[in-house]
Amino acid sequence: RKAITKEDVADALVHEKIVYGLDTNLINSLLHEREYCTEYLIGKGTPPTLGRDAKIEYYFSTSKSLKPKHNTDGSVNYHDLNIISRVEKNQLLAKLIPSVPGKPGKTVLGEELKPKDVKNLKLSYSNNIYMSDDGTELYSEVTGHASLVQGKVFVSAVYEVPADVDNSIGDINYPGNVLVKGNVKSGFVIYADGDIMVEGVVEGAKLYAGGQIIVQHGIHGMGKGVLSAKGNVITKFIEGATVKSGGYVETESIIQSKVSANTEVNVSGGKGFIRGGHVRAGNKVSARIIGSEMGTATSVEVGIEPEKLEHYQKLQEEAKDIAKKIDQIRPILVNYSEKLKAGVKLPPDKAHFMKTQVIALKTLQGQLAPINEEINSLRMNFVSAVRAKIEVQSVIYPGVNIKISELSMTTKSDRKFCQFYKADGEIKVANL
Numbered sequence: 001r002k003a004i005t006k007e008d009v010a011d012a013l014v015h016e017k018i019v020y021g022l023d024t025n026l027i028n029s030l031l032h033e034r035e036y037c038t039e040y041l042i043g044k045g046t047p048p049t050l051g052r053d054a055k056i057e058y059y060f061s062t063s064k065s066l067k068p069k070h071n072t073d074g075s076v077n078y079h080d081l082n083i084i085s086r087v088e089k090n091q092l093l094a095k096l097i098p099s100v101p102g103k104p105g106k107t108v109l110g111e112e113l114k115p116k117d118v119k120n121l122k123l124s125y126s127n128n129i130y131m132s133d134d135g136t137e138l139y140s141e142v143t144g145h146a147s148l149v150q151g152k153v154f155v156s157a158v159y160e161v162p163a164d165v166d167n168s169i170g171d172i173n174y175p176g177n178v179l180v181k182g183n184v185k186s187g188f189v190i191y192a193d194g195d196i197m198v199e200g201v202v203e204g205a206k207l208y209a210g211g212q213i214i215v216q217h218g219i220h221g222m223g224k225g226v227l228s229a230k231g232n233v234i235t236k237f238i239e240g241a242t243v244k245s246g247g248y249v250e251t252e253s254i255i256q257s258k259v260s261a262n263t264e265v266n267v268s269g270g271k272g273f274i275r276g277g278h279v280r281a282g283n284k285v286s287a288r289i290i291g292s293e294m295g296t297a298t299s300v301e302v303g304i305e306p307e308k309l310e311h312y313q314k315l316q317e318e319a320k321d322i323a324k325k326i327d328q329i330r331p332i333l334v335n336y337s338e339k340l341k342a343g344v345k346l347p348p349d350k351a352h353f354m355k356t357q358v359i360a361l362k363t364l365q366g367q368l369a370p371i372n373e374e375i376n377s378l379r380m381n382f383v384s385a386v387r388a389k390i391e392v393q394s395v396i397y398p399g400v401n402i403k404i405s406e407l408s409m410t411t412k413s414d415r416k417f418c419q420f421y422k423a424d425g426e427i428k429v430a431n432l
Contacts (some may be wrong), residue, residue: 014045019110021045043108048115051102057095058153060085060146068234068250075252079347085146087155093146094138094153096123128155141252145177145195147211156194156211165190165205177211186222193351202227202235212247214303219243221257233261254279254287256296268393280309285390288355291397291411301423302388303405304378313377313380315371319421322368379406391432392422402427 003244006029013019022043029038102115123131128141140146144157156176161169164182172178176192186204188198195211202215204222212231219225221241227233232247238257243249245363247259252270257277259265265281267274272288280284280301291298302313339346346354388404392415400411404422417432 004031017110018043018108020106021108028138040364045107045113046105046114046245048105049103051115051118052100053119054099054121055097056123057097058148059094060087060148062148065230067248070128070269073270074272087140087144087146089140089143091127091140091157092137094123094125096121096136098136109132123153125153126155127387128157129153146212147194159192183217186224196229204243211227218251218413231232249281262364272393274300287392288394289396290390290392291400293397295399297399297401299401299403300390301403302386302390303403308378312375315375319371320376322364322371326361326364326368329357329364332357388422390419392416392420393432 006028009031013022020043022302023379024041024043029040035161046067047108048229065263085234093152097242099118099120104115105113107113108287123132123135123138126145129138130141131138138153140155142155142157143270144155145429147154148157153328158177158179159172159174161172161178161180162180164185165172165180165188166185169188171191171193175193178190178192178196180196180198180200183200184190184198184202184205184207189208191204191208193210195207195290196207196213196333198215199211200205201217202219202225204220204224206224207213207228208226209229209231211229213233213235215227215235218235218237219241220239223240225241226243227235227238227241228244230246232242232250233245233248235243236251237253237255238251238259239255241257243259244400245259247262248264249259249261250266252267252272254265254267255276257279259277259279261281263281263283264281265285265287266365267285267287273292274285274287274290275292276296276298278301280299282304283302285300285302290300290363317352325418333354336346356383390402390404395413395416396418398411398413401411401413402420404420407422407427416431417427419432420427420429422428
């Protein structure tokens with residue numbers, strides 16, 4: 001049998017169209033030291049190298065659900081609040097680490113192997129920010145507070161009040177954050193597109209924030225004070241006030257107040273009591289003590305976001321009003337229909353009136369249908385609110401009204417270390 005030559009190998013490779021990655025030294029060695037019935041790797045392609053996706057590193061807190069720090073006794077540390085991302089002028093906010101594309105590989109047939117596509121990003125930002133010349137870094141133009149909203153970096157400037165908000169300052173309406181070093185006196189109003197921070201006490205004043213509200217020494221509302229925030233509300237205590245939060249409420253006591261939060265109301269630190277008023281949250285209300293030995297009227301509610309509940313009640317009122325108008329029109333049209341069947345011909349003015357009533361009925365029915373549909377959808381949310389609960393970490397007194405979604409009950413006796421939740425169509429109580 002004829003021995004394989006170098007030319008034979010070359011012809012075979014050409015026949016198989018193998019042109020890349022050949023190990024010529026190995027081929028020459030095999031022809032010299034012939035080992036038959038053995039497989040050898042004489043050529044291999046080059047795999048594509050992996051690239052690196054772009055990423056953005058942020059140098060401020062981007063978490064909206066960050067909770068304040070607690071002291072060893074469980075109380076909130078109001079002097080070291082880490083939930084607001086304060087930044088200084090010229091501070092680095094974000095850094096873009098660009099993508100690195102992979103390198104193509106090649107098969108032994110000489111065909112290119114494309115690398116996997118890499119993800120590219122770009123820095124997105126709003127006012128009060130400037131970008132480095134190479135487009136990879138963002139810096140704050142002002143001292144203020146940074147936030148990340150849907151991938152876009154915002155910095156809001158701070159309007160600082162060195163003492164109290166009183167007659168010398170007046171009401172405040174500011175498109176950024178507001179910091180009050182003193183107290184907010186009764187009767188004054190603060191509007192801020194960003195956060196409001198008060199180092200003293202809020203009296204019978206009204207605060208409205210597009211971000212969070214933090215009051216280090218609490219609110220003495222005197223029945224007219226308001227804290228309303230699209231973000232979280234954190235305050236030492238709440239007394240005689242209305243508090244509304246688009247996130248959570250964190251406080252050490254609630255007395256005779258109306259408090260609502262889309263997620264949680266946490267009254268676990270410090271004395272941790274809810275005494276009087278109405279407290280509600282979408283997911284959970286947690287407190288050490290609820291109610292009082294004196295039987296102070298106290299209501300605690302969970303199970304659906306307060307905004308949804310208010311909208312649901314509004315829809316019910318609208319549906320009731322429309323249904324009332326429909327009920328007023330129907331007898332008129334029934335009477336008209338019976339007269340037509342009896343062959344009674346109405347005068348032109350009455351016939352025209354009946355036509356307007358028919359149109360009005362169809363319009364009202366058209367308005368009622370989507371409202372009823374939304375009401376039914378929200379009602380299903382009530383039914384599905386199975387994880388909402390009320391936690392009692394010490395004691396709940398008799399006479400407290402408990403409501404979970406559409407169910408309600410009133411406590412008849414002291415209960416300790418327990419939680420209320422909805423199951424099997426009723427409110428149940430279990431030990432913590």
